[in-house]
Structure formats: structure tokens, C-alpha cells
Amino acid sequence: MWGRVRGVVIGAVLSFLLLYSILNIYDTLHTSTENGRDISEARNTQSEQVLYTHENTEIPSTLSPLELYNQDRKLKVSKDNQLWQDPNDPAIHAATIELAAKLLNKGKNQITLLLEEYLYIGINNIIEAQQIYARDMSGSSKDLSKYLSHYVGSFAVQHSDNLQHVMEIVSETVPTDAPVHGAVWEALIEYGDTDPEHIYDFINKEICFMDDHTLYENCIHGAGHGFAMLFEPEWTQATEMCTFYDSEVIQFDCAGGIYMVAFMKKNATASEICSDALFPASCYRAAHLHFVARNGDVRQNPCEIESRFERRGCIWAEGTNMNSVAVCEKYYRPDMNTIDAFDYLSCVEGALTFSINTHNFQEVCPLYAQPSREYPAELKMICDAKVGEYHGSRYPPYLLEWLTELK
Secondary structure, three states: OHHHHHHHHHHHHHHHHHHHHHHHHHHHHHHHOOOOOOHHHOOOOOOOOEEEOOOOOEEEOOOOHHHHHHOOOOOOOOOOOOOOOOOOOHHHHHHHHHHHHHHOOOOHHHHHHHHHHOHHHOHHHHHHHHHHHHHOOOHHHHHHHHHHHHHHHHHHHHOOOOHHHHHHHHOOOOOOOHHHHHHHHHHHHHHOOOOHHHHHHHHHHHHOOOOOHHHHHHHHHHHHHHHHHHHOOOHHHHHHHHHHOOOHHHHHHHHHHHHHHHHHHOOOOHHHHHOOOOOHHHHHHHOHHHHEOOOOOEOOOOOOOOOHHHHHHHHHHHHHHHOOHHHHHHHOOOOOOHHHHHHHHHHHHHHHHOOOOOHHHHHHHHHHHOOOOOOOOHHHHHHHOOHHHHOOOOOOHHHHHHHHOOO
8 A cells, every 4th residue: 555655755755856957947938038018919819600520621610610619618719819729720730840849949048939939820729739739748848838837828928918818728728727827827927916905906806807617726726836935935925815705615726726837946944834823734735845855755644733723724725635545544533522533534534535536445444334443424425426527626615614614
């Protein structure tokens, strides 16, 4: 079992190092970017009667290319949004493939000029080119690809005067949410005003205006990145911005965006940043190296913390970072009182919340039915929830209830 944990741990460390390289590359490119806003000159080659596939096979359609594109989207692209170009137009598609190939041979200092050369294919197809490029990358090129997935959102804001049009394009991309995070933090940096009421109004009206909860929550996570960049290195002041939201889930998601940047920008330990943090679960979730050393060795007791509030947030984050219910066994007690029970449950829920590995559910969820061992009734509540109910929300409701009890 611990062999599998070690594999997951090494993956977490690589993710930490990857995000660190992304932010370093962002700092380099952001200073050299030209802010020409020339996307309005993009070539519009839409056909309203014929949909072209990538194989140039004509498929009759009564819908325009944009209407077809919008069919399954939660946030529709406006008709006058020239950041969008028809991905099925043969010329646009060929240019998208061409851009993806050119990305293979460009260094980080050449990316901005290359993307500006291909503005005419639309931001949606620039994102597609980046994703084509990303599928075949490895090593240091993979690091650059991860950066690019954020940078295209930032790039779109730099080259458009219409934030609504930018958000329509970047808010619903697969398989990554990175473009919207890049767009939101760039918009906040350009806005520059740090007055809480002003910035809150700006976010809700100009950036995170979408009705869909999942898209909105993801957008606010990007705002957390922006707060971190605006208030660096005053992380507490940055996280106070998150308290303007009524929903505790949104607050935690916003704070998560801040702490991710904090750990990348500052060479500090979790005890330095997370001690007395307003949102300890968010903070410790971003503190990957608090749970595992750079060489992959698991830290056995990372949450021996005096504050019960901070400790429980740390325990939840331990389960999340390790992505394994095996680490939670040390919190189980045969005669668990309420506090111990909820510590154990917080760890289990952390392991299950973001897990795409069914082994976590298979290992822990049948246990509550075993008469030989007493488990809290809430374990059944966690396991009865479908996996999909956890996705789209970075923090499950039970954790928030259990944290509130300790405040």
C-alpha cells in the first residue's frame, strides 16, 4: 500500500516543481509582452450554411458555425466576439496545426511574438494549438506547455479591450482550467485598484459574471491568484479579500488561489505561511512539501499542530495531497471522541475529494459496514456521495462544517 502512496507522493512533488517553473516563466514573459490590442483585425471566415470537419468533409447544417460551437457550452460566445474564429474552417484549422508545430521550436522569449503572428486564427484556436502541442511534450518542454495554458488567457486580456469576450472564450476549456486563471489574474493586474469594494464590483461585473456555479467558482480561484499578485507579499491582506464572498466554499477556493502563488513566490515553510492562516485547509493543500520531501519521502506526522482549527485543515490537506486513505489510519481511534472522529473523517474526505483513483473508495468505504470495527456514521455519508458531486468544488461541505465547529 505504501508503495502506491509513494508513487502518488512523487507525482505531487513533480506538480509542485512544475507550478514553480510556470510562475518563473510567467514573470519572464510578462515583462516582455507588447500590449498591442489588434485582435479586432482577426480574419472572420465563418460559413453560415456549411460545417467543415477537420477532414474537409462538408456536413450540411442549418446552424451557423458559432451556433454549433455554442450548443454544449454553459457560457455562450457572443456573435460579435472576434476573439473566436471557426475551428472547422479549413484555413483556420491548417493555421492552428501550423502554430502547434511552430511552438515545438520556440523558446520562452519567442512565444509572445509567435502568438501575435497568429492572432487572426482566434484565441480559441490558439488554445487548441497549445493543447495539440501539449499532448506530445515531455520534460522541460512540458513545463513550458503548462505555462502556455495559463499564458494564453493572460495574452487574450493583453490583446483585447473587451473582457466579456475574453471570458466567453477562456472560461470553458478542456482538459485544463488554466486559461481562465491566466485571464483573471491579468485582468486584475491591469485593473490595479486594490480597494475591496471596487475590486469586488469589478470582478463580479467584468470578469466572473457567469451564472454557472462551477465556472464562477473556477473564475474566483483565478481571482485568488490575482489577489496574491496584487498584494504580494502581504498574504493575509490578500486572503482578507476572499472574505467578501458570502459562500464559505467560494472563500476557500479564492484563498486556495492565493496560497498556491504564495508558496511559489516565497521560499517559505508551511508553518510560516499557514500559521494563523484564515483558511488553513486551503493553505496546507498548497503546501505539498509539508507532507513529502523533495526526494519523495513521506513525512509521518506533518499535522502535530497545537491549534485544533489549523490542525484539522492540515489533516484534510494531508489526505488531499497524498491522495490515499492509507495515511488516515493513524488518526483512527477505537474509542474516538467527536474531535478525533472528525479529524479522521477530514483526512478521509480529503483523500476522496479530488480522487480519480477508485482504490481510495474501495479501501475505505466498505469499512463502515464491518461490525468488527466502529466507524463514525459520517463515513457512510461521505461514501454515499457520488464521486462526481465532489468535482467542480474544490472544498466539500462536510469539511467546512467541521472546521466551523473549531473556530
